[in-house]
Amino acid sequence: MAFATLFLFLMLLGCNNGQNTSENPNTASKVTDSLENTSISYKIANANGFQHWKNISEIKFTFNVDRGDNHFQRSWIWKPKIGDVTMVSVNDTVNYNRSKMDSLTMKTDAAFINDKYWLLAPYQIVWDEGTTFSEKKNTVAPISKDTLNQLTIVYGNEGGYTPGDAYDFFYDENYRIKEWNYRNGNAKKPSISTTWEDYENFNGLEISKMHKDSTGGFKLYFTKISVKKDSIR
Template sequence: MKKILSLCLLLTFLIGCKDNQSKSEGLEATVSEIKSEELPITAQIANANGMEKFNELDELNFTFNVKVNDTLRSNRAWKWFPKTKKVELTEKGETISYTQGDSLTENALAADQKFINDSYWLLFPYQLMWSDFESTYNEKGISPISNEEMKMLTVSYKGKGGYSPDDSYHIFFGEDNMIKEWTYVSSTGRELTTTWEDYETFKGIPIAKMHKSADSSFQLYFTDIKFK
């Protein structure tokens, strides 16, 4: 159990830390002009999760929380202005602001690592359009928590850069292309499996507010969500 808990805490700072800028340019041209069934599965997932609506947003506010055995381990409040790439973090009573793409100070770089992690959990379906990876799609797979048959997509970064290269994700989703469960695998083979649940729609964007392990000892969840 100690090994599992230490892994979970480590992963909250490592999971998904990729360079999410590599494909973000030019994405305002909507893919909805193509019939949905003709799109790659990655684009279908992004569209099902309201990617077009995201391009209309000026500001996103959310708080990232992690509990392990009912003890709150992380609590970070974010303000994100995607059009200007400005980011603001409030944590432990202190606030830091920076602009992505600038030459970052040591403190801003540490904040940006946390932001990439937290926003990955919030909007991972969009990373299927924003970032570079290798993928394998299977129409049938067995989900790791519910043991239900679902669609399965494996995404591997293979040393593409960012804050934690060489990790991968096994994503399990339904006919509606909404993620239900996933397993994160680090470059060293360590794993974290959680649900994607408690979906709520904000400005046309569905957000899974809760992610938890099979025994609920690990819970990662979002509060104070406001999209403007």
């Protein structure tokens, strides 16, 4: 796969339309309240600090991809309560609000949705609407071959940047994601499988900073992560 094609592919990974999410903390509590505490999706989200999201006012991060000697990165500043997004790349800086997008900002938003999905996938499985879930116990993980549990999420065929896609989350007994598959269009064969490792706590949010494929030649990782909470009065 050519490197340019790889990045086009990466930009589309995880791109469910933000219009079908409840990532705004003002409405996220309603999503949480509607879920049973026994649901696997809720347990995975909560194990990664989802209960703290309602207090988050800003998150900054740099999305990096290494493939061989090639490196790509872009940085984001997101204020989820008001919807403001800033993207900083080597060539450009773009500012927009997710409630006021136009044709010029849609491309940038597709990149944002992709990068945010990699960063916060444990929360996306709670936020995103129009999805179906299935579960498997004691299944073999694609990379480590460890015995883990599996939660599969399939997106609906309408709406979003890449409708109909599927993700297989492989998680341990503590509901922490260890690996995943991305399956374009819900195909049987994964388009890509990576690890979830190097977790770190940022103001209550448990974030996996490193994702590698089975060869180690592909790495997708996050740097310069900063999470701000609302001031407590």
